[in-house]
Amino acid sequence: MKIGEATAVAIDYKLTTDGGIIVDASERGQPLWYLHGKGNIIPGLERALEGLEPGAKKTIVVAAKDGYGVGDTSRVHQVPKNRFPAGQYTLGDVITATAPDGSENDARITAMDAKTYTLDFNHELAGKELTFEITVAEVRAATKDELAHGHVHGPGGHQH
Numbered sequence: 001m002k003i004g005e006a007t008a009v010a011i012d013y014k015l016t017t018d019g020g021i022i023v024d025a026s027e028r029g030q031p032l033w034y035l036h037g038k039g040n041i042i043p044g045l046e047r048a049l050e051g052l053e054p055g056a057k058k059t060i061v062v063a064a065k066d067g068y069g070v071g072d073t074s075r076v077h078q079v080p081k082n083r084f085p086a087g088q089y090t091l092g093d094v095i096t097a098t099a100p101d102g103s104e105n106d107a108r109i110t111a112m113d114a115k116t117y118t119l120d121f122n123h124e125l126a127g128k129e130l131t132f133e134i135t136v137a138e139v140r141a142a143t144k145d146e147l148a149h150g151h152v153h154g155p156g157g158h159q160h
Contacts, residue, residue, distance in 0.1 A: 001139045003052050005037040008152045010138040011049070016131045023125065031137040033152040040151055042067045045132055052136050062130040071127035078116045089117065097121075 003009050010031035015024040026032050034040035036049070044066025052058065064070045077100065089095060089109055097107045097119055111118035146153055 001053070001141070003036055003049050003136065003139050006142045006147060007036045008138075008140050008142045008146060009034055009036050009049065009136065012135045012137055014133045016133075017125070017128045020131075033154075035142055035146055035150065035152050038150045042130075044130075049134070049136070052139075054136050054139055056136045058134055060132045060134060062132065064127050064129060067128070067130045068123040068125040069127075071122045075121040076110070077119050077121070079119055081112070081115055081117055084117070094124075095119075 001007065010033045012026045012031045013024075014022060014026075016022050032041075034046075036046065039046075042062060044062035045060060047066075048058070048060040048062070079097070084095075089112075091109055091112055093109045094106050095109065096104055098104055105121050107119035107121045108124060109117050110120045143153065
């Protein structure tokens with residue numbers, strides 16, 4: 001069966017960014033399952049997988065705009081340090097912070113000085129070209145429940 005709309009797909013993958021730095025990978029014997037056509041994975045990867053069959057191996061390069069986006073400067077904010085516990089955070093830390101719209105999101109501390117932290121609420125892979133080395137492990141028809149819920153269910157039924 002080929003990967004297409006309404007298929008449940010399992011892929012083994014390795015994800016690298018600039019310079020071949022490995023950022024993520026499936027574990028041996030534990031492929032990533034997703035429901036094709038339902039936005040469970042980034043758009044550029046999903047489009048590139050369309051039509052592949054089990055056993056297919058492919059290197060897929062996804063541009064930033066088709067991955068986690070190019071990055072949005074409106075999601076980078078300077079926040080006074082006195083709004084946080086003193087001395088608790090360092091450059092590069094990921095913290096949960098309240099965004100200007102009131103939602104709680106993870107943000108990276110990308111800069112700091114004596115009085116402020118610069119918090120970046122963009123996804124950590126925003127603005128990066130992504131390279132996936134994939135092997136299609138399995139493709140099957142999605143169940144009615146999976147289609148109704150918008151994601152693949154584990155062995156034996158619905159598991160979250």
